[in-house]
Amino acid sequence: MQENTDAQPGVERRSLTRALNRIAAMAIFFGLLLLPIAWFGRASFAPHTNENRRLEAFPHLSIHWAQDFERWFSDRYGMRDALVYYGSRLQMARTGLPMNQQVVVGRDNWLFYDENYTPGHLHFASLYGEDSFLPSDLQIIADNLSRVRKHLAACHIPFYLVIAPDKQTVYPEKLQMPPPSGATTQADQLDAYLHTADPQLRIIDLRKPEIAAKTAQSQELYYRTDTHWNELGAFFGYQAIAKRLVHDGVLADAVGTRLDSYRIRTTPSAGGDIAVNLLDLPGYFPDHAVQLDNTQPRQAHDISLPGWPPNINNSFRITENPAASGSLLLYRDSFFDALTPFVAEDFHRIYSFLGRGIDGNRVRQAHPNAVMLEIVERGLRHLVDRPANLASACE
Incomplete structure (x- = not known):
């Protein structure tokens, strides 16, 4: 019986081809694994x-x-x-969903950030009346703020708590699922509790002024791709703060509270902190910046003083306006950055700390006319952190 020798070369070639393909696939696979190492530093x-x-x-x-x-x-x-x-x-x-689960894409490509999001739960739970404060948390916050107020009152220094609203509070209609009307949020809880626990506590809640301004203005008050308000939104926040400070006699007058003192300008934006910092998608979502150009030159500027920390990463700064009087000791988050150019025109000096840790030693050092703690709505839980060295505020 004669063997089929002609078929053997074909079989061998196919076997060799399969072997080479397997080797090539493995080489490509391991090459891709090694590529981040080979490209390191380039x-x-x-x-x-x-x-x-x-x-x-x-x-x-x-x-x-x-x-x-x-x-x-x-x-x-x-x-x-x-x-x-x-x-x-x-x-x-591929999916229309961002890689970062704390980011929500709303209507008209508005982006929202939920730093308190827990996987498997509702985004912005507080906005929908869920994730409420525990009574113990409300009591701790009220005790902390009351201690600050009482110690500063002994120094004849008024204390203000300023609440800056989250974007979804001012623009709930831009969420894919707007919250029901009448839902009690954490800010609602805290505001009601504080007014009962300590009626003398001075609270400047900017939620209502911002919502009222949104209704009256054709321009948007927040960036579409950022967590923060734009300069127009910050102006209305400043307007409400200045009105209260003038009413209480902390300021004799506020120089920049008239909107007609500014020229409103709109410019394209490549994206805010949500699009750029959280999603790494600059230019992917359309956005614009609403800016206010003052008709009068600003006089406030940053300075440094002995005995105060240097301005590193904007964590602390001293702003001075030689033409104004009085001083403000400010504890803040990033929402106050856009407010600073307005408020700085009304005080001779502002000592501004990035953080919530009110320190009596700094009060004694600054001798301010007022102390202010500004905090964005989503950060209200951090008010459980205790202040420090309050007993030394008047020494």
């Missing part, structure tokens, strides 16, 4: 990521060195910017 062919956080520092020797090194390497592996940049776009194009 420039990417995508825009640099603008994450709103500090990168991990190179670890010191410890028993957790391997874990710390992994976090350090994850912040710097080769082609990371390109993978994040194009991965974010692919995710939006």
